[in-house]
Amino acid sequence: MTNINATVPLSVLPRSGEKVSRLGFGAMGLSGMFGSQDDDYMVRSILMSLEKGINFIDTARAYGRSEELVGKAIKQWRGDKPFIATKAEAMAGGGGRKHPGAAWHEPHRVEEAFPPGSIRASLEKSLQELQLECVDLLQLHKYWPIWDRTDYWMEELLRLKEEGKTRFVGISAIDHRHDLTLSLIRSGHIDFLQALFNIFDSTALDAVIPECQEHDVAFIARIILDEGGLTGFLRQDTVFNEGDFRRSYFDVLPRETYMSKVDALRSYVPEHAGSLAELAIRFALQDPGVTVAITSMQVHEYAEQNIAASQQPPLANQVYEELCYQHRWIRNFYHARRYL
Template identity: 55%
Template sequence: MDYSKFAHTDRKISRLGFGAMGLNGVFDQLDDQQMIKSVLFSLDQGINFIDTARGYGRSEELIGKALKQWTGERPFIASKVSPTRPPSSYPVMSGWHHPAPVKIVYPQGSIRKSVETSLKQLDIESIDLIQLHNYWPMWDTQEDWMEELIQLKEEGKIKHIGVSVPDHRPELILSLVRSGKIDCVQAVINIFDPIALDCLVPICEENQVAVIARMILDEGGLTGFLKEDTTFREGDFRRKYFDVLPRSIYIEKVEALKQFIPSYADSLAELAIKFVLHHPGVTTAITSMQVKQFAANNIKAVQKERLPDDIFETLFIKHRWIRNFLQARRHMD
């Protein structure tokens, strides 16, 4: 396993992280013990970074149970503050894909309440990294939310402060990165959408801000699983995610990546993981690994040789496909 230093500390975290969104059953229905075993397997294989959120259903609870069974060094735990749903007078998904006032999304006291609930669910005394689950630049001039986070840090309930970019627009976070007020940014980075590598990641490097890459497999699409007749069960958000445009377009884009298999990766998933981790400014890359076999495959991928620079550049320039599925699919509701 490869490791990198977190922000301006000496703490080393695995460059492949355990994304715990899948522990809430959004992708598949697994029993608790299966998912806990996948967490323990990943830790045993050298992964020491886990990313979860208050909004991920029972994810924190299951991680807490896994930590009780884990006998090794405690992993780096990152979670996210649960935002408050704006009143119905605001547009659908305000605060996520449309701006909303911070006093509406994170009213006074809500951040503390969310963090303290996370601590109970995880059954730990301090969370290594707390991130706002969404953020908008106009919040910079209003300090209440940051003061609440700083107070929690001074109390020892959290160790580091971060922000998750709400969708595919990494430029939203640049002013906050340069402010010196945060330690970490979480953003979408994958073969189709590498735009964060253009500016956000280099600027984070300059300011010693850690970068968590998410959606590195584009919700599974970059594994090649999607077919014209693929169906999704009720409750799986991917029922709409891949159909913002005709599905055939997405499949065609994925098919074009197969020219790099097996010369530079044994699978499309491996190619996608190696692509994101090619940039040294990516501190860790997370993907859902609630299934033990998924975890094993992903861990194997990071143990392979890195992509040649010219192949990375080809993927970076010629296969980027900038679109905001997360925002566009909301208009299908």
């Protein structure tokens, strides 16, 4: 693994014993979904994060040119190879494709999302873009338990692992529906589970994270800053550019509602954290059952701040408990854009 700065917190992967940085580089931002930067700037953001001790990168086929940019950065990197995770592109409801009943919030047949051979084809394309012969982790970019009625997709994942094209396999759970993966966690087939986890939605602590610990499944927390909302940046007059993912994310309900929920967290700053972003990152890293917490770090200034936040000590237990149970706020991301 990479030459790790001793001050960056580390996790031990339960099934291999290797060490990875607890804060991971989420590469969705390299797609331009949160605003665009030029290629050189984004490659430098990866290299800067690696230099500061981050050695876990999470990308996906559905993230535009993200894999290509990660591949360029890895070629330039002179340290030990970081841990590279990617996700297979779904044929329905993923990668920008429109398909009736195929959105993340609506169950659909696995044959529609991942037809036979599609997982292999997606990984082959990922390997080409990343300029690698093997990824460390291949995840399905969605999962519904009704898929367990047939097992060709799991056989395909495990075959790719046997062939040495991926070291580990896992699932990226659908938004708040991570409890749907419990049977899969207990099956022993997957090595990693990725799920939404932040101050507003800490429900993974109730069952999923303990089950992952019980069954030696590494847990990847995503959206730990709630797509930036937990940093407090959102204002009533904030305007998102065309193509920015957040245009629909924050406006599925009145903005003042969201902003009021964030304002309720400001009382913890600066007594318990230097900023709202620091509070959110420390929250995400508090429980030892969180193996890695990923967040977009394509903006250099934010990457430095996030890494510095990860180096801070744990929150006081009382503060953590308050955040867990007094600030939970589960919302429907889809009611305003169901048919978009």
